Amino acid sequence: MAVVKLLKIAHGRSGDKGNGSNVGIIARHPEIYPFLKEKLTTDVVKEHMKHVCKGKVERFELPNLGALNFLLHESLGGGGTVSLKLDAQGKTHASQVLRMDIDVPDELLSLVE
Numbered sequence: 001m002a003v004v005k006l007l008k009i010a011h012g013r014s015g016d017k018g019n020g021s022n023v024g025i026i027a028r029h030p031e032i033y034p035f036l037k038e039k040l041t042t043d044v045v046k047e048h049m050k051h052v053c054k055g056k057v058e059r060f061e062l063p064n065l066g067a068l069n070f071l072l073h074e075s076l077g078g079g080g081t082v083s084l085k086l087d088a089q090g091k092t093h094a095s096q097v098l099r100m101d102i103d104v105p106d107e108l109l110s111l112v113e
Contacts, residue, residue: 002109006102009112010036012094020055021075021093026067029111033066039102045070048100052093070097 006025009032014023025040027033042057049057055073062069072093 001103001105003101004104004109005098006040006100007098009102009104009108010098012098014091014094014097016076016091019074019076021053021072023070023072023094023097024067025070025094025097026065029108030066031111032108033063035104035108036068037061037063040068042070044100045072045097048097049075049093052096 009028010025011028012023012025014021016022023045025036027036040059042059045059046053046057049072053072053075055075057073058071060069060071075093
């Protein structure tokens with residue numbers, strides 16, 4: 001078991017819709033997806049993004065893609081046209097999630113090394 005950044009075992013994409021951001025986290029290997037599904041809960045993402053996300057976090061599972069999609073409500077200061085935030089479109093939110101520390105079993109780390 002090792003503590004690594006989520007980036008080690010996943011990659012991501014993010015964007016926006018109104019006052020919410022959309023964060024997709026994609027497993028770097030099919031065998032990593034069940035681990036992400038278990039460990040990357042809405043509570044974990046909400047805690048990590050609490051400085052940005054003022055609303056609830058929803059999670060959608062995409063097993064055919066080996067991905068999880070998170071909607072971070074009230075995370076853009078009103079949205080791109082009204083927000084004073086530097087990133088009013090949420091383009092950096094996936095990068096922020098990917099910098100989360102996570103305990104990963106060695107056998108899963110060996111799949112991506």
